[in-house]
Amino acid sequence: MFDVLVIGGGHAGCEAACAAARRGARVALLTFRTDDLGQMSCNPSIGGVGKGHLVREVDAMGGIMARAADRAAIHRRMLNASKGSAVRGPRVQADRALYRRAVAELVREAGVRLIEGEAIALRMHGSAVNGVELADGSTLDARAVVLATGTFLDATMFRGEERWSGGRQGGEASNALAGQIRELGLAQAKLKTGTPPRLDGKTIDWVRTQAQPSDRDAWTMALAANPKPQPQLSCAITRTNERSHDVIRAGLGRSPLFAGAIEGRGPRYCPSIEDKVHRFGDRDGHQIFLEPEGLDSRLVYPNGISTSLPTDVQLGLVRSISGLERCEIVQPGYAVEYEYADPRRLEPTLQHREIGCLLFAGQLNGTTGYEEAAAQGLVAGLNAAAISLGVAEARFDRGTSYIGVMVDDLTLQGASEPYRMLTARSEYRLYLRADNAVSRLGPMAIDLGALDDDQAGRVRDHLDAKTKATAALDERIAGAELGLDGPSRKPLSDWARRDDLIERIRLRLGNGPAANEALDDAIYAPYLTRLASELAARTRDRKLAIPPQFDFTQVPGLSSEMQERLNAASPADLDQAGRVAGVTPAALSALHFALVRQAA
Amino acid sequence: MNDTIVALSSGRPPAAIAVVRTSGPDAFAAAEALVGPVPAARKAVLRRLTDPRDGALIDEALVVRFDAPNSATGEDIVEYQCHGGRATIDALINALISQAGVRQAEAGEFTRRALANGRIDLTEAEGLADLLAAETELQRRSAMARAGGELRRRLDGWRDRLLELSARAEVAIDYADEEEGSGDAQLRPDIRLLGGDMSQLVDSPRIEPLRDGIRVAVAGPPNAGKSSLVNMLAQSEKAIVTHIPGTTRDLIEVPIAIDGIPFVLVDTAGLRESDDVVETIGIERARGEAERAELLLWLGEARQAPDRPGVIQISAKTDLGGSAEGLPVSVVTGQGGAQLKRELVERGRQLLPTADELALDRRQHDLLAEGQSALSRAADLDDPVLIAEELRVARLAIDRISGRAGVEDLLDALFARFCLGK
Numbered sequence A: 001m002f003d004v005l006v007i008g009g010g011h012a013g014c015e016a017a018c019a020a021a022r023r024g025a026r027v028a029l030l031t032f033r034t035d036d037l038g039q040m041s042c043n044p045s046i047g048g049v050g051k052g053h054l055v056r057e058v059d060a061m062g063g064i065m066a067r068a069a070d071r072a073a074i075h076r077r078m079l080n081a082s083k084g085s086a087v088r089g090p091r092v093q094a095d096r097a098l099y100r101r102a103v104a105e106l107v108r109e110a111g112v113r114l115i116e117g118e119a120i121a122l123r124m125h126g127s128a129v130n131g132v133e134l135a136d137g138s139t140l141d142a143r144a145v146v147l148a149t150g151t152f153l154d155a156t157m158f159r160g161e162e163r164w165s166g167g168r169q170g171g172e173a174s175n176a177l178a179g180q181i182r183e184l185g186l187a188q189a190k191l192k193t194g195t196p197p198r199l200d201g202k203t204i205d206w207v208r209t210q211a212q213p214s215d216r217d218a219w220t221m222a223l224a225a226n227p228k229p230q231p232q233l234s235c236a237i238t239r240t241n242e243r244s245h246d247v248i249r250a251g252l253g254r255s256p257l258f259a260g261a262i263e264g265r266g267p268r269y270c271p272s273i274e275d276k277v278h279r280f281g282d283r284d285g286h287q288i289f290l291e292p293e294g295l296d297s298r299l300v301y302p303n304g305i306s307t308s309l310p311t312d313v314q315l316g317l318v319r320s321i322s323g324l325e326r327c328e329i330v331q332p333g334y335a336v337e338y339e340y341a342d343p344r345r346l347e348p349t350l351q352h353r354e355i356g357c358l359l360f361a362g363q364l365n366g367t368t369g370y371e372e373a374a375a376q377g378l379v380a381g382l383n384a385a386a387i388s389l390g391v392a393e394a395r396f397d398r399g400t401s402y403i404g405v406m407v408d409d410l411t412l413q414g415a416s417e418p419y420r421m422l423t424a425r426s427e428y429r430l431y432l433r434a435d436n437a438v439s440r441l442g443p444m445a446i447d448l449g450a451l452d453d454d455q456a457g458r459v460r461d462h463l464d465a466k467t468k469a470t471a472a473l474d475e476r477i478a479g480a481e482l483g484l485d486g487p488s489r490k491p492l493s494d495w496a497r498r499d500d501l502i503e504r505i506r507l508r509l510g511n512g513p514a515a516n517e518a519l520d521d522a523i524y525a526p527y528l529t530r531l532a533s534e535l536a537a538r539t540r541d542r543k544l545a546i547p548p549q550f551d552f553t554q555v556p557g558l559s560s561e562m563q564e565r566l567n568a569a570s571p572a573d574l575d576q577a578g579r580v581a582g583v584t585p586a587a588l589s590a591l592h593f594a595l596v597r598q599a600a
Numbered sequence B: 001m002n003d004t005i006v007a008l009s010s011g012r013p014p015a016a017i018a019v020v021r022t023s024g025p026d027a028f029a030a031a032e033a034l035v036g037p038v039p040a041a042r043k044a045v046l047r048r049l050t051d052p053r054d055g056a057l058i059d060e061a062l063v064v065r066f067d068a069p070n071s072a073t074g075e076d077i078v079e080y081q082c083h084g085g086r087a088t089i090d091a092l093i094n095a096l097i098s099q100a101g102v103r104q105a106e107a108g109e110f111t112r113r114a115l116a117n118g119r120i121d122l123t124e125a126e127g128l129a130d131l132l133a134a135e136t137e138l139q140r141r142s143a144m145a146r147a148g149g150e151l152r153r154r155l156d157g158w159r160d161r162l163l164e165l166s167a168r169a170e171v172a173i174d175y176a177d178e179e180e181g182s183g184d185a186q187l188r189p190d191i192r193l194l195g196g197d198m199s200q201l202v203d204s205p206r207i208e209p210l211r212d213g214i215r216v217a218v219a220g221p222p223n224a225g226k227s228s229l230v231n232m233l234a235q236s237e238k239a240i241v242t243h244i245p246g247t248t249r250d251l252i253e254v255p256i257a258i259d260g261i262p263f264v265l266v267d268t269a270g271l272r273e274s275d276d277v278v279e280t281i282g283i284e285r286a287r288g289e290a291e292r293a294e295l296l297l298w299l300g301e302a303r304q305a306p307d308r309p310g311v312i313q314i315s316a317k318t319d320l321g322g323s324a325e326g327l328p329v330s331v332v333t334g335q336g337g338a339q340l341k342r343e344l345v346e347r348g349r350q351l352l353p354t355a356d357e358l359a360l361d362r363r364q365h366d367l368l369a370e371g372q373s374a375l376s377r378a379a380d381l382d383d384p385v386l387i388a389e390e391l392r393v394a395r396l397a398i399d400r401i402s403g404r405a406g407v408e409d410l411l412d413a414l415f416a417r418f419c420l421g422k
Helices: A011-022 A051-060 A065-072 A096-109 A175-183 A242-254 A273-279 A311-319 A370-389 A402-413 A434-448 A453-474 A499-509 A513-523 A525-543 A560-569 A574-579 A585-599 B027-035 B086-097 B109-116 B122-133 B137-147 B150-174 B187-203 B207-212 B226-234 B277-292 B337-351 B362-380 B384-402 B407-418
Strands: A002-007 A027-031 A045-047 A073-079 A089-094 A113-116 A119-125 A128-134 A139-147 A156-159 A162-165 A187-195 A198-200 A210-212 A235-239 A287-292 A299-303 A329-331 A334-341 A358-360 A476-478 A489-491 B004-008 B015-023 B045-050 B057-066 B077-084 B102-104 B214-219 B252-258 B261-267 B295-298 B311-316 B327-329
Touching (some): A002 A011, A002 A128, A002 A370, A011 A027, A011 A139, A011 A370, A027 A139, A045 A051, A045 A370, A051 A065, A051 A089, A051 A402, A065 A089, A065 A370, A073 A287, A089 A096, A119 A139, A119 A175, A139 A370, A242 A311, A311 A329, A370 A402, A402 A560, A453 A499, A453 A513, A499 A513, A525 A574, A574 A585, A585 B109, B004 B027, B004 B086, B004 B109, B015 B027, B015 B086, B027 B045, B027 B077, B027 B086, B057 B086, B077 B086, B086 B102, B109 B122, B122 B137, B122 B150, B137 B150, B137 B207, B150 B187, B150 B384, B187 B384, B207 B214, B207 B261, B214 B226, B214 B277, B214 B337, B226 B252, B226 B261, B226 B337, B252 B337, B311 B337, B327 B337, B362 B384
Parallel strands (some): A002 A027, A027 A113, A139 A358, B004 B102, B214 B261, B295 B311, B311 B327
Antiparallel strands (some): A045 A089, A073 A089, A119 A128, A128 A139, A156 A162, A156 A334, A187 A334, A198 A299, A210 A235, A235 A287, A287 A299, A476 A489, B004 B015, B015 B077, B045 B057, B057 B077, B252 B261
8 A cells, every 4th residue: 555656657757756755655656667767758858948947946846857957967058048047047958868867766765666567547436546457457555646647648659651559659558547537537638749850960960060068157957966967068050941841841741740640739839840841931941959869879869850751751851951961860750649638627736626636747737848747746746645644735826936837827727739838927937037946945845844854954055045145135335345436335235236236246245046046136126026016916806716616607798618718727716717818808807796796 | 686677778857758778687577567578689669668557558669679698788678768758757667666576776787787797898887987977078979989999999909019029028038049039129119119109198188187077276365256256157156255255165166168178166265374273274275276286277476376387377356456467357347258268178178188089097097107117118128038027017007907907906996986886
């Protein structure tokens, strides 16, 4: 008997298992292959703008992704480095094999029990789940079950005219379980995601590409120091050209996407190269990043040409690109169409609203990206432990974390296309920075018991340093101490408003992460004050609660589409209702009236 | 909303025709009781209205039916266009409220139901409130523009443009590594352009002078002839005139219309040093009004006139040798009256929105001004993150005007004006 059973050893599953274990639960992780933990299905990178924020937040909550990324990082780049710290996105490219190894180590260290096998059915007791049945006939009992099956739930792969069943190249699909989930009414619709061909780096003419070296500054994803950093590799930039586009256009008829075979909608954010050429046909080229997959690997990942075109067309496409004229494809690209579960049926804890003790996390909920999956895994794991051990729930608010933004967006809006984190999704972007995740979430993490002792110590140290730095910024100092003439004495934070003094102040404060964070707070202070008052103004609408069983069809003046959306989203209050996509002001006031009348 | 409301929807009787409207689930049943089979929707038919209680004939009237949800309130509606005599209207309404589930409507209740059923949004409701209160042609046309959704359309147009600008600002942030949107040199000029469009409406005359009347303070030392002047302009005896200084102790507001332009003349206490507590309060009020009112008729010495725009120097009591400077006006002979009115009208016109011009009330104006300053700041910033933030603030301000955000606050403001019961 386990406290928590996690199904799936991907990014969501591993985070969930470790998070639950950190809170003291007895955890089992069930996976098809135990050597497959933390497999990166697509792009061998972790982080970015928005995604990097999620990784830092997962780390602040004690998660493993950031540490694994640091251990496997062979190229690092701080995106938006010149644009102000609110949108700086840390991104690393990882050696795939090293990453898998790091994840496996961390999962083992957490005390998670690994079990190899296939779950074919959930076992129910009344309306709650209490375990699974395995393909070999045995059963596993657990107090809470986390479903983190990624793209394996009834997945089909497509390339040109070929199609075959499977969640990932070399992985089986999980169709028996999918059947039950559909019967329970949990599965929703299909989404599609694609991957580019893998290239043989030895056949690339690197001279004809533009090199991009790794950042000099050896920053880390995780708060913890990196015990053994890897040697760094450069990646390279090239582009498609008119000839590439001609090749693609000639092959469109044989692309499953355009032949109509794939039902699911593709991601809008990183569409296949077929989409790019079809939609932006007048562009003379699209940028491609050539990313090495590992220190000992000759594989190169061409970021920017996801495709499901037939193999021969892919070869023609690749060979048309500068630097790749003699390139060999080791593994052709393909598209996966998979079923996902409507996340609007989940509570903000990622627990299913109607079926007890069952949580959903990861790409299964309609997201795309390892980071998005990991963050959900963290939420689900913390809450699976809460259910099984009877401890406090973990709730994330969109005002204090991107994890909160994602959970709110998913449970309220659902996912009609694969959800990917963007900083644009948050109204509080200036507050939710990648460098202040520890300050935002550290105290909650400590309260929940989500951190191991070492991490708790690091978090406390950072919070202390931050407090000291903030106090230093409040001190009034004379201009003379900053090398200025004149008698003015102002708080250091006021001096920080001047662009020409920032560097001096940074050095004065010691240039450490906590000090820099405090300085950024000071620089953004007027904006942060405004954000705080906006949040307060929202509070009034939040106070107008919508009862759980509220029937939106009873609110007059709402279109039936609006009613359906509100019913499915099940917003908890007027503030949330206002965020449901497509709600008009007239509809909101009609809802308001209905709520006030009902309360009277 | 379980009951059916009835009210006289047209003007004060007696009139040639009155419109009595019923709205609610029993509207059709009540109509049937009075007229027999209810006509097909949206077809005006002539019917005999009989009182179901005693069969007496009330009137012959046009009856029109509107089916929910496609009606003004979103509910079933029946309109009766009957003769506009008081007795007829009363008889009809009494007959209707004798029917089960029908009662007299409260003030503003029809509009409230329209709001509750999503038939109109809040800016339209605000415009409608003004339309109902309109007393002059200018007021009517201005309110019509807002009640007709003109403001909402303008806001929606700006919102769309803001979204497009935001998308351009955001792409440079979230897609840092890709080339999409890099070097959008046109972004800041386009932001400035939108800000300019918005500032036109921000700077244009507000609705309050039009809706509530242009406040014209009449001020000066005691016994300068202020109250007499007010009475002359109002052509009535609203203000009490005596020879004893300190007669007017408080503000006396007299609404008048000259050439269709609404004014509110404000008679004030004579400005002087006083020991009298009550008089002192009146004097303070007078000073305040003299500063705040849109126009000021100053009856004292020219050099003591308050330093502010919109002052018209009046030389009153010229027959008794009053102040020599300014427009000479004599309430006794009527001299200067017409000229003063012309002067008021000319200045008043500049303070008012032109016919059909959109005018904002204070709440809308302040929010739009917030949005516009956010855009001005954005156009001068370098940091794309801060630009995106200011664009978001502008969007938020626009949304709050139409009620997308901060619904509670907006309804508060609306209810305060609409005198709606709970």
